[in-house]
Amino acid sequence: MLAFITTLRHPQNSVDYGRVEQLLQDTLRSVTQQTVEDYVVIIVGNQRPSFDLPARTKFVLVDFPAPAPPTGAQTARAPFVWDKGTKLGVGLIAAMPFDPSHVMIFDADDFVHRDLAAMVSEHLNHPGWVIRDGWMYSQARNAYIRQPDFNRTCGTCFIVPFEAYGVPEHLTEEASQQDIAEAYGERLSQIMGAHRNAESWYREHGRALEPLSYPGAVYHVDTGENHSGKSLTGFARPLDTRMERDFAIAPSRGRASTLWSAFGPIAVFDEVRRLGSRVVRRFTRALKR
Template structure:
């Protein structure tokens, strides 16, 4: 079984918490369209979502305080990692009740491939996978691009044996943040609250992850609630039927509007800027002579 685990930020640390919940609802539509039923989804947050959760999905409510003042979606790294890491710690405790072979931590606004649970089900003793190549998608423009070094860009990128996390058996889902942090130790900062250097940590601790043989996840940007504030600029591909099928992404606009967005104002501005720089460069050289 594969356990998908995610967390919701504290309502105080968002631009619009209603939007946070709508993003989660879209993400859960993606996660729960798995072609295998061998999965469970665990969500940890301060407030139960205001919509009906899909089957095989559990919500664990915590009363952890806001990690930072009300400054919007972008917070400092340390409080972000503390809040996310301790909530994931609770999520892992909840997931362990289902005895999964593997765990995938995912961000609550991303999308995942429908075959992930089937891949785990067919390989229950596998040492784990890392997504090196994925996609970046902009709901605002309804377009996407390939994303290399995916695991250093997006946190929805590792499928690992649950044993890698050292889930504490002496803690319950009602444990305090301090108890959770103490129990998980360095894992909290290295592989739970952050992801950029997690592959190295796994390797150094005996978990040599293999590259997932297909693009298994989509990094969703331009949401207004991204901690990174990341945006997709330049020319991009209009959302395809294959992306809709494999990741459960619903189109955000009609085909003509999407086509314009793929080559429209932001993309054109980026390309014209590059063209102008290339055109001006020879003139500058002749002027110097």
């Protein structure tokens, strides 16, 4: 069984919590369209969603304090890593009764491929996968591009055996945030609250992950709620039936509007600016040699 686990940011640190919930609904539509039922979804947050959750989905309520002031000013990254990591720690504890063979941590605004649970069901003893090649999608533009180095860009990128997280059996879902952090140790900051260097951490701890043979996830940007603030610029591919089928992404624009967004004047301007910046960087490097 594959356990999908995610967290929700504290409402105090959201620009628009209604938007956070809408993004979660879109993501759950993707996650729960798996081609087999051998999966469970765990969500951990400070406020129970206002909508009915899909089947095979469990919400765990926590009362952890907000990691930043109400202004939402992110003066330091560490508090958000702490918040996300400890919530994922609770999610892993909540997944234990389902006896999952593997876990996929996902961000609550991304999309995942419909065949992941089936793949895990066929390889229950597999040492784990890393998604190095995926997609970046903008609902605002209804368009997408390929995203190389996906696992260093997006947190929805690892499928690993449950035992890799060292889930503490002596703790319950009601454990304190401090107890959770102490129980998971360095895993909290290295592979739970953050993802950029997680593959190296796994390798250094004797776990070589296999690159997934197909783009298994979609990094959703331009949402207004991304911590990273990333945006899809330049030319892009209009959303197509393959993406709709494999990731359950619903079109957000009509065909003509999408083509204009993907290839119109703004996209041309961004592409020219991007290429120009690349030329300047190369010229600057050449002068320094």
